[in-house]
Amino acid sequence: MSRLFAVALGVLTAIGGFVDIGDLVTNAQVGARFGFSLVWATAIGVVGICVFAEMSGRVAAVSGRATFDLVRERLGPRVGMLNLVSSMLITFLTFVAEIGGVALALQLVASVHLLLIVPLVGLLVWLLLWRARFSAIENVLGLLGLALVVFAVALWQLAPDWSSVAHQAVTLDKPADEDWRTFAYYAVALFGAAMTPYEVFFFSSGGVEEGWTTEDIATMRANVLVGFPLGGLLSVAIVGCSWLVLGPLEIGVDSLGQVALPVAAALGKVGLAVAIVGFVAATFGAACETGLSVGYSVGQYFGAQWGKYVRAREAAVFHVVLLLATLAATAFLMTQVDPILVTEVSVVFSAAALPLTYFPILVVANDPDYMGEHVNGRLANALGTFFLLVIAVAATAAIPLMIWTRMGQ
Amino acid sequence: MSDPETGEERLENRLEATIDGALHLLDRQLLDREGRMLGKVDDVELTQRGDDLVITGVLTGPAALAQRLGGRLGGAMTRTWGQLRVSEPDRTRPWRIDVEDIDRLDSALHLAVRREGVLRRDRDALRLGTLTGMDVLGPDGTRIGRVLDARFQADHHGRLVLVSLIVGHGRPGSLLGYDRRGDIGPRLVRVVVRRLHRHTVIAGAADAEISWEARTVRLRSVPDRRPDHALR
Numbered sequence: 001m002s003r004l005f006a007v008a009l010g011v012l013t014a015i016g017g018f019v020d021i022g023d024l025v026t027n028a029q030v031g032a033r034f035g036f037s038l039v040w041a042t043a044i045g046v047v048g049i050c051v052f053a054e055m056s057g058r059v060a061a062v063s064g065r066a067t068f069d070l071v072r073e074r075l076g077p078r079v080g081m082l083n084l085v086s087s088m089l090i091t092f093l094t095f096v097a098e099i100g101g102v103a104l105a106l107q108l109v110a111s112v113h114l115l116l117i118v119p120l121v122g123l124l125v126w127l128l129l130w131r132a133r134f135s136a137i138e139n140v141l142g143l144l145g146l147a148l149v150v151f152a153v154a155l156w157q158l159a160p161d162w163s164s165v166a167h168q169a170v171t172l173d174k175p176a177d178e179d180w181r182t183f184a185y186y187a188v189a190l191f192g193a194a195m196t197p198y199e200v201f202f203f204s205s206g207g208v209e210e211g212w213t214t215e216d217i218a219t220m221r222a223n224v225l226v227g228f229p230l231g232g233l234l235s236v237a238i239v240g241c242s243w244l245v246l247g248p249l250e251i252g253v254d255s256l257g258q259v260a261l262p263v264a265a266a267l268g269k270v271g272l273a274v275a276i277v278g279f280v281a282a283t284f285g286a287a288c289e290t291g292l293s294v295g296y297s298v299g300q301y302f303g304a305q306w307g308k309y310v311r312a313r314e315a316a317v318f319h320v321v322l323l324l325a326t327l328a329a330t331a332f333l334m335t336q337v338d339p340i341l342v343t344e345v346s347v348v349f350s351a352a353a354l355p356l357t358y359f360p361i362l363v364v365a366n367d368p369d370y371m372g373e374h375v376n377g378r379l380a381n382a383l384g385t386f387f388l389l390v391i392a393v394a395a396t397a398a399i400p401l402m403i404w405t406r407m408g409q
Numbered sequence: 410m411s412d413p414e415t416g417e418e419r420l421e422n423r424l425e426a427t428i429d430g431a432l433h434l435l436d437r438q439l440l441d442r443e444g445r446m447l448g449k450v451d452d453v454e455l456t457q458r459g460d461d462l463v464i465t466g467v468l469t470g471p472a473a474l475a476q477r478l479g480g481r482l483g484g485a486m487t488r489t490w491g492q493l494r495v496s497e498p499d500r501t502r503p504w505r506i507d508v509e510d511i512d513r514l515d516s517a518l519h520l521a522v523r524r525e526g527v528l529r530r531d532r533d534a535l536r537l538g539t540l541t542g543m544d545v546l547g548p549d550g551t552r553i554g555r556v557l558d559a560r561f562q563a564d565h566h567g568r569l570v571l572v573s574l575i576v577g578h579g580r581p582g583s584l585l586g587y588d589r590r591g592d593i594g595p596r597l598v599r600v601v602v603r604r605l606h607r608h609t610v611i612a613g614a615a616d617a618e619i620s621w622e623a624r625t626v627r628l629r630s631v632p633d634r635r636p637d638h639a640l641r
Binding site for chain 2: 063064065069072073074075076077078080081299300301302303304305306310314362363366367368369370372375376381382384385388
């Protein structure tokens with residue numbers, strides 16, 4: 001019974017924790033402009049994150065080593081350092097975007113100026129990172145994030161013509177007023193949003209935090225293979241709502257309020273309230289995850305004690321990094337930078353940095369010295385190789401496309 | 410593998426087998442006897458004992474790491490690290506952990522002691538990070554390649570002794586373990602790594618004359634042994 005409970009809890013938190021500010025904004029933007037014609041990019045991204053999260057989780061369960069340990073071991077100190085700097089910058093940008101996202105979500109309710117909310121959110125995030133138990137952060141915020149299911153309900157209420165939806169998704173039928181460059185740009189952005197590297201940093205380090213052993217591999221797989229795809233369906237529901245309500249009105253998404261607008265149109269005030277709860281929980285959860293990921297990667301590169309499974313005093317460097325990262329992120333947001341813009345930039349840079357993270361995972365997951373009998377099977381390797389190639393293409397294309405399309409203008 | 414005492418599942422202890430210094434030891438996590446982390450294996454200390462080059466400890470901390478970064482960056486970082494506190498003696502000398510304090514090696518290097526006060530700064534010796542990356546010259550002085558990795562084996566005293574050098578093109582560590590056996594997946598990565606390292610050879614330690622000042626290794630005969638992957 002407790003095992004079933006563990007699986008159910010893991011799946012639910014994976015669904016609630018899958019969507020973050022990057023997914024919310026990118027999916028709503030894409031929905032409003034391209035409808036269902038880019039669903040394939042989300043689908044590929046979801047399968048990709050499943051493949052590599054499962055690998056990194058398995059490595060963590062068998063060897064007790066999290067993802068950045070593998071990066072340092074297989075790429076060496078030099079390339080590892082380059083990787084550390086770039087991953088930290090990207091994860092930090094995502095962290096900024098998530099804190100900004102919490103503040104934007106709270107602003108929808110409170111209607112006070114953003115700069116009054118940001119410091120409060122920063123303080124709350126830091127307090128959670130410092131004091132709260134790891135499982136509390138993951139479970140409570142993950143479960144609350146399930147409120148985003150309201151997008152699926154809204155989509156059902158909006159009653160689209162499902163056969164034309166399927167037709168648009170399968171034939172990649174983009175609206176005539178959009179060109180292929182922006183189409184490609186948003187495909188890369190969706191892929192980057194789904195495969196953000198912090199997700200595997202957090203997932204594998206979380207496995208170490210919770211003391212996974214080989215016995216937990218089955219539970220871990222269930223969480224990944226059921227939870228992430230269902231989270232991906234939530235992303236698609238956001239796309240759909242956005243397409244049906246914002247598309248005909250020619251509204252482009254540049255605020256969090258516009259992301260929630262279709263829910264309000266379909267379900268009224270109650271729906272809007274539930275959506276905002278979902279926004280706050282999802283972005284707050286992701287803020288904690290990205291903040292922790294910054295600390296994890298520094299700890300795992302230098303070998304200093306990290307993790308919330310030891311007392312804060314035992315992992316002093318880790319907690320200093322968390323504090324500095326939160327302070328810096330809050331300070332960055334206080335410059336009145338637009339959190340939506342930071343989000344857009346962070347998902348594209350994520351796409352550009354993907355190979356640095358995912359290549360070492362694939363190599364170590366195949367190393368029998370490391371994994372014993374739990375090395376990758378044929379399916380994992382076939383998918384891993386395929387995604388390595390997809391990742392390489394997306395990474396190469398990301399920055400040129402960003403410049404060429406002027407960020408999808 | 411199960412622990413005979415506690416019955417709990419443990420990974421194989423690699424210190425009892427043949428290890429490749431760069432692949433298995435460098436950059437591993439250091440854990441103390443209670444499982445607490447205390448750093449990375451930033452470098453490995455080697456000592457010449459008679460004819461043998463023996464692992465006598467592991468090095469950790471910024472001074473060791475800066476050297477590993479190599480080149481101009483590594484030199485600059487080592488100098489800067491020293492200048493941060495000029496009054497401190499031997500600041501650029503890395504912290505070391507004696508091989509006596511090491512218990513076992515699997516996905517991490519486990520110490521036999523608690524982490525409190527385990528680091529010492531009592532000597533400065535030869536480093537594995539200097540050996541890997543050295544230019545390798547043949548008997549006639551032509552360049553064969555670089556030291557990509559160094560293979561160690563436990564002798565009957567339990568000391569880890571250098572037995573051979575893996576020599577090839579590219580950077581140390583770029584073999585990624587694909588030289589050790591022929592069946593490691595995925596196929597695409599294996600094919601690419603082997604193609605890049607098709608000229609890799611193994612030179613016996615008895616055959617190699619290591620010049621630490623000139624940072625070169627001179628071989629007395631042309632090596633003809635190939636790593637496992639080349640044989641298949």
